[in-house]
Amino acid sequence: MHTAVVDLGYGDAGKGAVVARLCQERTVTAVVRFNGGPQAAHNVVTADGRHHTFAQFGAGTLHGTPTHLSRFMCVDPLALAAEADHLRALGVPAPYALLTVDRDARLVTPYHAAANRLRERARGADRHGSCGMGVGETAAYALAHPDDAPTAGDCASRPRLLRKLRLLRDRLTDDLGPLAAPPVEDCAAAFGAFADAVALTDETHLRRLVRGGPLVFEGAQGVLLDEWHGFHPHTTWSTTTFAHADTLLAEAGAPGPARRIGVVRTYTVRHGPGPHVTEEPELAAALPEPHNGHGRWQGAFRVGHFDAVAHAYAVEVCGGVDALALTHLDAPPRCPALRICHGYAIGGQLVERLPVGAPGDLDRQAALTRRLLGAHPAVWSTPDHWPTAVGALLGAPVVMESHGPARQVLTGATVG
Numbered sequence: 001m002h003t004a005v006v007d008l009g010y011g012d013a014g015k016g017a018v019v020a021r022l023c024q025e026r027t028v029t030a031v032v033r034f035n036g037g038p039q040a041a042h043n044v045v046t047a048d049g050r051h052h053t054f055a056q057f058g059a060g061t062l063h064g065t066p067t068h069l070s071r072f073m074c075v076d077p078l079a080l081a082a083e084a085d086h087l088r089a090l091g092v093p094a095p096y097a098l099l100t101v102d103r104d105a106r107l108v109t110p111y112h113a114a115a116n117r118l119r120e121r122a123r124g125a126d127r128h129g130s131c132g133m134g135v136g137e138t139a140a141y142a143l144a145h146p147d148d149a150p151t152a153g154d155c156a157s158r159p160r161l162l163r164k165l166r167l168l169r170d171r172l173t174d175d176l177g178p179l180a181a182p183p184v185e186d187c188a189a190a191f192g193a194f195a196d197a198v199a200l201t202d203e204t205h206l207r208r209l210v211r212g213g214p215l216v217f218e219g220a221q222g223v224l225l226d227e228w229h230g231f232h233p234h235t236t237w238s239t240t241t242f243a244h245a246d247t248l249l250a251e252a253g254a255p256g257p258a259r260r261i262g263v264v265r266t267y268t269v270r271h272g273p274g275p276h277v278t279e280e281p282e283l284a285a286a287l288p289e290p291h292n293g294h295g296r297w298q299g300a301f302r303v304g305h306f307d308a309v310a311h312a313y314a315v316e317v318c319g320g321v322d323a324l325a326l327t328h329l330d331a332p333p334r335c336p337a338l339r340i341c342h343g344y345a346i347g348g349q350l351v352e353r354l355p356v357g358a359p360g361d362l363d364r365q366a367a368l369t370r371r372l373l374g375a376h377p378a379v380w381s382t383p384d385h386w387p388t389a390v391g392a393l394l395g396a397p398v399v400m401e402s403h404g405p406a407r408q409v410l411t412g413a414t415v416g
Contacts (some may be wrong), residue, residue: 013327032068118179161188264390326354327402350378
């Protein structure tokens with residue numbers, strides 16, 4: 001059986017560690033990335049102390065598991081090259097040999113990134129919390145100009161790539177002014193090298209992968225940041241639920257959907273602005289993060305108690321999960337003050353469930369955001385056994401426990 005992994009929070013719950021553990025037994029045919037792009041930051045620490053922050057390569061790469069970047073990915077060849085260099089330094093001799101890229105994947109360029117940063121800077125105090133890497137700009141441009149948006153496949157044709165890059169640069173410059181980005185010819189040369197280094201594929205490749213053995217679909221970011229169900233406008237331009245994984249499997253002729261694993265921490269975190277009802281600044285000092293911190297564009301790394309209301313909303317948005325991975329179980333013994341929030345006080349009312357609507361209504365989601373910005377925790381508990389408590393609250397068994405960066409325990413989440 002295939003497996004799909006998503007984060008049921010705002011990101012940073014430990015998807016990378018979960019995917020790496022699933023690949024550790026070497027029974028996984030490939031990791032398929034099905035949303036996001038170079039802004040992902042999936043930290044994996046191996047038992048021998050090697051650490052890599054996976055952005056575009058799948059988190060099973062250190063175990064030799066191939067990665068396929070699907071058409072739902074936003075691919076940044078420049079960031080990919082830097083990631084490949086770091087993987088080589090960690091002992092992966094030929095990272096690109098483990099990588100295939102769908103030709104229809106959107107291409108993230110320095111022009112997208114420069115435009116992204118200009119727009120975010122112009123928002124001032126109303127920043128959305130962008131990563132500043134151009135992924136949202138890439139998605140927006142592709143929606144506005146679907147025929148002209150550059151794709152990974154365009155990198156194999158220098159004339160076509162040059163035309164699309166010049167058009168992209170000129171449109172964004174007309175809209176925003178001069179962009180802090182390299183000349184088009186330099187970008188085209190680097191992107192051409194990317195096309196020479198990786199295997200560019202079409203839809204038949206995923207069909208072969210599906211028939212070849214169990215796959216792990218690795219999501220990016222978190223469901224609470226979903227473009228349609230997250231707390232707008234502090235969201236991503238990406239569908240962060242299982243939807244794209246389900247679509248890819250259906251298109252590839254898989255007999256059924258993947259087994260769904262939702263990942264949560266024993267405490268809820270988010271990067272940057274937006275609702276975080278259970279935030280308690282003192283917890284950040286008690287639970288330092290070696291791989292997370294203040295981001296120039298995202299803003300502060302914010303720490304709070306386990307938010308059962310928000311995580312249950314994420315489960316409902318996804319249509320349910322089959323199993324849970326609970327990470328950072330080493331935190332409650334180090335910080336006994338950690339608790340679970342079961343209900344909010346909003347405008348004098350107790351709220352224990354957030355409403356879930358059909359995708360597409362951003363006004364509804366913005367209204368929900370305004371409500372959550374005025375919410376306060378109202379109902380608490382301190383669990384005797386965190387996996388049992390979290391499983392009961394979110395309606396699925398905890399099949400994987402993580403007690404530290406390199407200590408993951410599987411209790412039934414095998415693939416195959």
